[in-house]
Amino acid sequence: MKIAISAREQTLKSLVDLRFGRCNCFIVVDTATGDYRAVSNNQNLNAAQGAGIQSAEIVSRQGVEAVITGHCGPKAFRTLSAAGIKVFTGAEGTVADTVEKFKKGMLTEAEEADVEGHWI
Amino acid sequence: MAPAKDKAAAKDKDKAADTVAGVVAGESGKVKDVAARVGVTVSFTKYQNGGGNVLCRDLMGPVHWVYPSGGNKMTINLTVAVASGKGGTGKTTVSVNLACAAVAAGYKAAYLDSDVEEPNGHLFLKPRISRRYPVSVPVPVIDAEKCIACSSCGEICQYSAILCINKNVLTFEKMCHGCGGCQLACPVAAIAEKGRKIGIVEEGVAGEISFVHGKLNIGEAMSTPLIKAVRSAGPDNSLRIVDAPPGTSCPVITAIKGVDFVILVTEPTPFGLNDLGLALDMIKELGIPHAVVVNRSNPYNSLARDFCREREVKLLAEIPDDRRIAEAYSRGELAFSAAPAYRGVFEDLLISIEKEARR
Numbered sequence: 001m002k003i004a005i006s007a008r009e010q011t012l013k014s015l016v017d018l019r020f021g022r023c024n025c026f027i028v029v030d031t032a033t034g035d036y037r038a039v040s041n042n043q044n045l046n047a048a049q050g051a052g053i054q055s056a057e058i059v060s061r062q063g064v065e066a067v068i069t070g071h072c073g074p075k076a077f078r079t080l081s082a083a084g085i086k087v088f089t090g091a092e093g094t095v096a097d098t099v100e101k102f103k104k105g106m107l108t109e110a111e112e113a114d115v116e117g118h119w120i
Numbered sequence: 121m122a123p124a125k126d127k128a129a130a131k132d133k134d135k136a137a138d139t140v141a142g143v144v145a146g147e148s149g150k151v152k153d154v155a156a157r158v159g160v161t162v163s164f165t166k167y168q169n170g171g172g173n174v175l176c177r178d179l180m181g182p183v184h185w186v187y188p189s190g191g192n193k194m195t196i197n198l199t200v201a202v203a204s205g206k207g208g209t210g211k212t213t214v215s216v217n218l219a220c221a222a223v224a225a226g227y228k229a230a231y232l233d234s235d236v237e238e239p240n241g242h243l244f245l246k247p248r249i250s251r252r253y254p255v256s257v258p259v260p261v262i263d264a265e266k267c268i269a270c271s272s273c274g275e276i277c278q279y280s281a282i283l284c285i286n287k288n289v290l291t292f293e294k295m296c297h298g299c300g301g302c303q304l305a306c307p308v309a310a311i312a313e314k315g316r317k318i319g320i321v322e323e324g325v326a327g328e329i330s331f332v333h334g335k336l337n338i339g340e341a342m343s344t345p346l347i348k349a350v351r352s353a354g355p356d357n358s359l360r361i362v363d364a365p366p367g368t369s370c371p372v373i374t375a376i377k378g379v380d381f382v383i384l385v386t387e388p389t390p391f392g393l394n395d396l397g398l399a400l401d402m403i404k405e406l407g408i409p410h411a412v413v414v415n416r417s418n419p420y421n422s423l424a425r426d427f428c429r430e431r432e433v434k435l436l437a438e439i440p441d442d443r444r445i446a447e448a449y450s451r452g453e454l455a456f457s458a459a460p461a462y463r464g465v466f467e468d469l470l471i472s473i474e475k476e477a478r479r
């Protein structure tokens with residue numbers, strides 16, 4: 001299963017970026033093989049609005065089934081849901097740890113946006 | 121002097137005042153006659169205004185304009201915006217008092233509050249609202265039956281307001297600028313339009329002032345269409361005073377674009393002048409004639425005066441830092457009626473604006 005994690009840097013050792021729409025990049029991990037790839041999100045870092053929507057589009061193009069991040073706003077959540085992507089919020093620590101937690105089923109799926117847009 | 125005579129004199133004096141306010145152009149002689157009888161000196165300044173009305177400045181009060189006969193208002197076609205680099209400088213104080221000075225001077229005048237996020241002119245003018253209508257922006261509606269999920273709409277939208285994902289088209293109405301681009305881009309005409317309400321415009325009268333303001337819905341980010349609606353309301357052939365939103369961004373530019381003259385209100389503080397500088401840059405870019413009015417001014421503080429000299433911008437008036445004005449403001453009263461001593465400030469400002477705008 002392919003998942004995307006919002007990250008500060010482009011490696012597995014990087015910390016999870018708590019922001020979904022305005023994270024530096026996404027680490028796309030294949031949980032079966034452990035292969036990973038970093039996908040840049042920096043076109044969005046400076047977007048005045050709609051960053052969450054654009055990010056959701058970026059990850060959906062990667063064909064992921066789940067997104068793991070710190071917080072997710074309503075517009076991004078709606079876009080991800082429409083794309084059939086599950087959202088897990090409240091992640092922290094490194095990307096590698098987060099992947100492990102995900103595999104063990106220790107993360108909870110978000111049922112709605114957990115922050116208002118532009119929370120940061 | 122016998123009391124009867126006193127009474128007669130007082131009556132004459134009243135009559136003189138009435139006459140001053142009532143004569144038409146060319147009849148200044150009559151005013152002088154009456155004035156001479158009751159012992160008041162009157163001097164006249166020729167003041168050309170379309171129909172050739174005369175402005176007379178007498179010694180009984182600050183300034184009186186002479187109305188055309190029949191009590192009709194003088195017509196004028198002038199739009200003046202009152203703006204400021206930051207909020208709370210006294211923009212509304214200047215706008216509403218200017219509107220009062222204008223009707224007192226015999227103009228047909230309108231006050232248009234385009235500070236739609238926080239309109240507050242109504243607190244002072246206390247208008248009677250007679251018309252109320254919503255303002256909407258067009259947003260796309262998707263016909264899912266027709267849609268072939270080609271993604272063209274999402275690609276053309278500059279505002280991430282529409283997006284085709286997983287064969288679904290999502291719209292984010294609050295982000296849509298209503299440009300119609302998606303509708304044009306859709307190859308199968310699956311996109312129609314509906315209106316999304318962003319606020320209302322209210323029109324009415326406050327005494328003789330025509331009153332218009334816009335109220336943006338709470339939490340609404342799209343304000344420019346509402347500002348445009350406020351700007352296009354109100355009577356023609358009048359002195360239209362536009363109370364602009366504070367700052368230097370899109371809403372202000374929408375409010376002041378195309379006006380004849382802009383007054384920038386500032387306070388003589390370093391913060392105030394910094395923001396005034398930004399506002400000046402913006403206005404120069406737009407190429408609109410403008411001048412500065414300093415609010416809460418005191419004779420010993422020359423910061424604003426120096427600033428205007430440096431930036432080579434005209435300083436049209438200084439409104440004194442006076443408790444009476446502040447108190448009137450906090451009670452929601454007009455300085456024009458609560459502190460009559462300052463009427464002259466606004467009346468003179470009006471004259472200066474007229475002169476400047478006609479250059």
Ligand code: SF4
Pocket residue numbers: 258259260276277278279280281282295296297298299300301302303
């Ligand atoms: S009308 Fe313009 S702004 Fe609105 S969704 Fe369509 S393309 Fe985007």
Ligand code: SF4
Pocket residue numbers: 262266267268269270271272273274284289305306307308309310311
């Ligand atoms: S452009 Fe038209 S057909 Fe294509 S995805 Fe958008 S709504 Fe559907």
